[in-house]
Amino acid sequence: xxxKQEIFNKALQLQMKGKFDKAQxxxxxxxxxxxxxxxxxxxxxxxxxxxxxxxxxxxxxxxSIKLNPDIxxxxxxxxxxxxxxxxxxxxxxxxDKAISLKKDYVDAYLNKGxxxxxxxxxxxxxNCFETCIKLKPKEPKIYNNLGNVYGEIKNxxxxxxxxxxxxxxxxxxxxxxxxxxxxxxxxxxxxxxxxDFEKAYKNDNNLDYIVGDLFFTKMHFCNWEDFYKFKExxxxxxxxxxxxxxxxxxxxxxxxxxxHKIVAEQHAKEQISQISNFPRMFHKKNDKIRIxxxxxxxxxxxxxxxxLDVLKNHDKSKFDIYGFYHGPKEDxxxxxxxxxxxxFYNVYKKSEEDIATLSRENKIDIAVDLCGYTKxxxxxxxxxxxxPIQINYLGYPGTMGNKxxxxxxxxxxxxxxxELKNFSEKVLYLPNCYQANQSKIxxxxxxxxxxxxxxxxxxxVFACLNSNYKINPIIFDSWMKILIGCKNSVLWxxxxxxxxxxxxxxxxxxxxxxxxxxxxxxxxxxxxxLKRMQFIDLFLDTHPYGAHTTASEVIRMGVPIITIMGxxxxxxxxTSILKNVGLENLVTKNIEEYTNTSIDFGxxxxxxxxxxxxxxxxxxxxxxxxxxxxxxxxxxxxxNLIKI
Numbered sequence: 001x002x003x004k005q006e007i008f009n010k011a012l013q014l015q016m017k018g019k020f021d022k023a024q025x026x027x028x029x030x031x032x033x034x035x036x037x038x039x040x041x042x043x044x045x046x047x048x049x050x051x052x053x054x055x056x057x058x059x060x061x062x063x064s065i066k067l068n069p070d071i072x073x074x075x076x077x078x079x080x081x082x083x084x085x086x087x088x089x090x091x092x093x094x095x096d097k098a099i100s101l102k103k104d105y106v107d108a109y110l111n112k113g114x115x116x117x118x119x120x121x122x123x124x125x126x127n128c129f130e131t132c133i134k135l136k137p138k139e140p141k142i143y144n145n146l147g148n149v150y151g152e153i154k155n156x157x158x159x160x161x162x163x164x165x166x167x168x169x170x171x172x173x174x175x176x177x178x179x180x181x182x183x184x185x186x187x188x189x190x191x192x193x194x195x196d197f198e199k200a201y202k203n204d205n206n207l208d209y210i211v212g213d214l215f216f217t218k219m220h221f222c223n224w225e226d227f228y229k230f231k232e233x234x235x236x237x238x239x240x241x242x243x244x245x246x247x248x249x250x251x252x253x254x255x256x257x258x259x260h261k262i263v264a265e266q267h268a269k270e271q272i273s274q275i276s277n278f279p280r281m282f283h284k285k286n287d288k289i290r291i292x293x294x295x296x297x298x299x300x301x302x303x304x305x306x307x308l309d310v311l312k313n314h315d316k317s318k319f320d321i322y323g324f325y326h327g328p329k330e331d332x333x334x335x336x337x338x339x340x341x342x343x344f345y346n347v348y349k350k351s352e353e354d355i356a357t358l359s360r361e362n363k364i365d366i367a368v369d370l371c372g373y374t375k376x377x378x379x380x381x382x383x384x385x386x387x388p389i390q391i392n393y394l395g396y397p398g399t400m401g402n403k404x405x406x407x408x409x410x411x412x413x414x415x416x417x418x419e420l421k422n423f424s425e426k427v428l429y430l431p432n433c434y435q436a437n438q439s440k441i442x443x444x445x446x447x448x449x450x451x452x453x454x455x456x457x458x459x460x461v462f463a464c465l466n467s468n469y470k471i472n473p474i475i476f477d478s479w480m481k482i483l484i485g486c487k488n489s490v491l492w493x494x495x496x497x498x499x500x501x502x503x504x505x506x507x508x509x510x511x512x513x514x515x516x517x518x519x520x521x522x523x524x525x526x527x528x529x530l531k532r533m534q535f536i537d538l539f540l541d542t543h544p545y546g547a548h549t550t551a552s553e554v555i556r557m558g559v560p561i562i563t564i565m566g567x568x569x570x571x572x573x574x575t576s577i578l579k580n581v582g583l584e585n586l587v588t589k590n591i592e593e594y595t596n597t598s599i600d601f602g603x604x605x606x607x608x609x610x611x612x613x614x615x616x617x618x619x620x621x622x623x624x625x626x627x628x629x630x631x632x633x634x635x636x637x638x639x640n641l642i643k644i
Contacts, residue, residue, distance in 0.1 A: 004035060012043060020050045038068035045074070049081050057081040072101040076108045079115070086273055088115045106136045110145065117149050118274055120351065125149050140166040144176045154349060156183050174204030181213060186375060190220045191499070211237065212245025219252060219469040220496065222503040227473055238262055243270075247373040251398060252470065255544035255566030257422040264373070264401025265424065271379045272402070275353065282388045283363040289642055290320045292364035292387060293341075294355075295395065296327030296348075296376035299334050302549035303370055303395050305526070309438045309627035311340040315635060322362055324355060326371075326378050348376075356384035365389065366638055369405065372396020389641050392425055394436065397548065397569040399423040409637065410434045413576035414569055428637050432623050433580040435573065436634075437552055439627040444531040453492075453532055454519050460489040460602050463536040465521060465529075466550055468496035470542040473507070478595045479540060480511040485595075486602030492536065495520035533557040537608050538601050543591070544571040551577050552624055558615040560608060562586045562601070564594050581621050583611065 011026035027044040045060030061078040064071065079094035095112035099105050113128030129146040136142065147162030163180035166173055181196030197214040200207060215230040231253060237244035238259050245253070247264045293311065297303040314321050323344040325334065330346070338344045343362065347355045355378060359367060367387035371377045372395050382390045382404045392400050393409040400408075401424050408415075408425035411434040415427050450457050462482060464471070471493075483489055491508075495501050505515045521532065530553060539554045541547050541563035547554070551574040554561050563574035565587050575587050588594040601607055614620055 004030065004033075008035075008040065015043065015047055015050075020047045023047050024051070036067070038064045038071060038074075041067065042071060042074050042077075045081075046077050049077055052084070054081040054084045070101060072098040072105055072108065074098075075101070076105065076111060079108070079111055083111070083115050083118075088119045091115045092119075104135050106132050106139065106142075109135070110142060113149075114145055117145070117152065120353065122149055122153050138169055140169040140173050140176065142166075143169070144173065144179065147176070147179060151179070151183060153351075156187070159183055172203045174200040174202075174207055174210070177203065178207050178210055178213065181217075185213070185217055190217055190497070193217050194221065208243040209246055212249055215245070216249035216252070216469070219249070219472070220500065222468055222471055222496075222500040222507070224473045224503075224507070235259065241266070247398060247401070248375075248396070251545045251568065251570040252472070253544070255568040255571040257398075257419050257568045260398050260568060261401055261422045261424070264399050266401070267373065268379065268400060268402035268424075272383055275380050275383060282360070282385070285642075286320070286363055286365060288318055288320050289638060290322060290363055290365045291638060292322040292324055292359055292362070292367045293370055294324040294326065294359075294367060294378065294381070294386070295370035296325070296374075297370065297395065298323060298325045298337050299327060299329065299331045300526070301333075304333050304337065305438065305441070306436045306549055306552075307370065307394060308337060310436045310631050310634060311337060313628050313631040314340075315632075316342075319635065319638070322359075322364060324359065326350075326355065327376055352378045352380035353384050355381045356386045359386035365642060366391060368393050369400075370395040372398070372400060391428070394434075397573065399425060407641070409634075410569070411576055413579050414572050419567065428641075430630075430633050430637070432630075432633070433576045435548070435552060435577065435624075436630055437556075437625050437627060439625050441530065441556070442527045443557075444525075444527040446528070446531065448531060448535075450535050453521060453535065455492065455535055456490060458488065460486055460605060461492055461535055461537045462486075462489055462540050462598070462602065463492035463521075463533075463538075464540045464542060464547075465492070465494045465533070465554075466542045466547050468494065468500040468504075470545045471504070472542075474591065475540075475543050476504075476507055477511065478591055478598075480508060480513050481595050482540070482598045482602060483513050483517055484511075485599035489602050490517045490519050491540075492519050492521055495522055529553075530557055533559055537605065538562060538598060540598060541574050543594075544568060546571050546574045548573045555581060555615060555621060555624065558612050560586055560601075560611040560615070562588065562594060562598055564588050564591060577624065580623050581615070583614075586611075 007026060011023045015023040024047045030040060041060045041064035045057045045064060048057035058078055058081050061074050064074045075094040075098035079091040082091035092112055092115050095108045098108040109128045109132045113125045116125035116128060126149055129142055132142040143162045143166035147159045150159035150162060160180055160183055163176045166176040177196045177200035181193040185193035194217045197217055200210050201214050211230060211233055234245050234253060245263055247267050250260050250263045295303060311321060320342040323341040325346045326348050328348055364387040366389045368391045369382060370393060372392055374396050390405050391407045391409060392405045405425050407428045408423060409428045411430050414434050420427060455461055479491055483491055501520050505518055508518050509515055533554055534557055536559045539559055539561040541561055543564040544566050546563055551561055555577060561574055565572055565575040578586050588597055
C-alpha cells in the first residue's frame with residue numbers, strides 16, 4: 001500500500017506542476033486497480049476540471065462526495081464544472097453545500113456570485129461578493145467580479161470604481177484593465193480606454209477580445225503603429241476560432257464577409273450561452289400590424305436622421321408603431337420623434353430580457369432592430385423573443401450570426417447573390433437603395449465662403465468627413481498619392497479629436513505631403529455640416545467601412561463621391577447610392593482604380609462640374625429621398641411577412 005501512496009503522491013506533484021494529463025493517467029490506473037477513496041476521486045475529478053472535461057469531472061467528484069460528503073472543496077469544484085456546462089442553478093446548489101461545510105469559504109462565495117450574475121440574480125450576486133470582501137478585503141478578483149455585476153445592471157460609475165479598486169490591489173490585473181476599458185470606450189472616453197487596453201495587453205495578451213479592443217481604440221486616434229501586425233493577428237485568430245474581436249470593429253478590418261459572419265456567430269453563441277431559455281410564447285393576430293422599432297439612437301444620431309421620415313410616414317390605419325429606446329440620453333430629437341409612435345418606451349434601465357417581455361406584452365408583430373451590434377446593443381432581447389418576426393435593419397451593416405434575427409433588409413447592390421451564404425438571416429430586398437432617408441432636411445441658410453472653413457479659394461477640395469476610425473493606412477496612402485498627383489488640391493477631413501488630427505498630419509508628412517494641405521473640419525450642428533459640404537469638389541470614401549449616412553448627405557448636397565465596391569455590406573453602401581442615382585462611373589473595383597480615377601477628376605474640374613450639374617437636377621436623385629415611396633415599399637415587406 002506504501003507503493004500505491006507513493007504513486008498517488010507522484011500524481012499529485014504532476015498535477016501541481018500543471019501536467020494534468022499525466023496525473024490523470026496515474027489516477028485512472030489506480031482506480032482500475034480497485035483503489036477507492038474520496039481523495040483519489042476528488043483529485044481525479046479536479047484534474048478533469050483542469051483539462052476542461054467537465055462531465056468526467058462531475059462523475060469523479062460525485063464519487064468522492066458519495067464516499068465523504070463533508071469535503072467542501074468537492075462541492076465547490078463540482079459547482080465550477082456545472083457552471084461550465086451552463087447548469088447555473090445546480091452550480092449554486094453545490095456552492096451552498098460547500099459554504100454550509102465551511103462558513104468562511106471565499107472561493108465558494110465568489111463562484112456562487114458569478115453563477116448568480118449569469119442567471120440575473122444580481123442582488124444575491126452582490127451580496128455574495130460583499131461577503132467575500134468582508135472575508136478577504138484585499139482580493140482583487142472579488143472587486144473585478146463585483147464590477148461585472150454593476151456593469152450588467154448599467155450602474156457604470158460603480159462598475160468603474162470596482163475595477164479601479166481591483167487595480168489598486170493588483171496593478172498587473174489585465175482582466176480588470178480590459179473590463180474598465182470597455183466601459184470607458186462605450187462612453188467615448190477613448191484616451192482613458194486606450195491606456196487601459198494597452199495595460200491589459202501588456203499584462204495578458206491572451207485575454208478574450210483584447211487585441212480587437214486595442215486595435216479599434218487605436219483607430220479612433222488614427223494610431224496605425226501596429227495596424228498590419230494587429231490585422232494579421234486578428235485575421236489568423238478568427239481562422240483559429242479565437243475570441244479576438246467583437247463584430248462591429250471587424251467591419252473596419254477587411255471586407256471579408258465570411259470572416260464577419262464567423263465573428264458574429266461566435267459573439268452570438270456567447271450571448272446565447274449567458275441566458276436561460278424559456279418558451280417563446282406569441283400572441284394572436286392584431287387588428288393592425290404592430291411594428292416595434294428598437295434603437296439606442298432615437299436622438300441626434302445618423303440612424304435617427306435616416307429613419308425619421310419612415311416613422312412619420314407609416315400608414316397609421318394599417319400599422320401601430322412602437323418605439324423602444326435603449327440609449328442612455330434623450331435630446332430634442334428624442335422629444336420630436338416620440339409623436340410618431342403609438343407608444344414610446346425608454347427602456348434603457350431595463351434588462352434585455354425585460355425589454356423582450358415588454359415587447360411581447362404589447363403584442364409586437366415585427367421587431368425591427370435598428371442597432372445590431374453597434375453601441376448599446378441588446379442582442380439578448382431578440383434571443384428571448386421580442387416578436388414572432390425579428391429584423392436586422394439599418395444600424396448594423398452586417399449579419400447578426402444567429403437564428404433569432406429572421407431577416408435582414410438590404411438591396412441587391414448591398415448583398416449580391418454571391419454573398420447570401422455569409423448571412424444567417426434571410427435577405428429581404430427593397431426595390432431600390434436599402435437606405436431610408438428624409439425627403440427634406442434642414443440646411444443652414446447662412447452665407448458661408450471657403451475661408452469660413454479654412455479652405456483656400458482656388459484649391460480643388462478633396463474631402464472625407466467620415467468618422468476618423470474608418471481611416472486606415474491603406475486608404476490614406478491612396479489619398480496622399482491623389483494629393484501628390486493633383487498639385488493644387490487639399491484634403492478636408494473631419495476632426496475627431498486632437499490626437500487623431502496630429503497623427504494624420506504626421507502620416508501625411510511621412511508620405512511627403514505638406515501638412516498645410518490637410519485641413520480639419522470642426523464638429524458642428526447638422527444644418528451647418530450639410531451646408532459646408534457645398535465646398536467639396538470630390539468626396540473620397542473610406543474602405544472597407546465606407547460612408548453610409550454621409551454618402552447620402554453629400555449626394556443630397558450635390559457633391560460626387562468616389563468609392564471602392566468591396567465584398568462586405570459595410571463596403572457597398574456608397575455603391576448602392578451611386579448606382580441608384582446613375583453614377584456608376586464613380587464606383588471603382590480596387591484601390592488603384594480609385595486612386596487613378598480621383599486624380600483624373602482632380603485634374604479635370606469640368607468633369608466634376610458636369611456631375612454636380614447632374615446632381616443639381618432633383619429628378620436624378622429623387623429615388624433616394626422619396627421617403628413616402630420608400631416607406632410604402634418597406635410596408636409592403638412587412639405586410640408580406642405577416643401573410644407568410
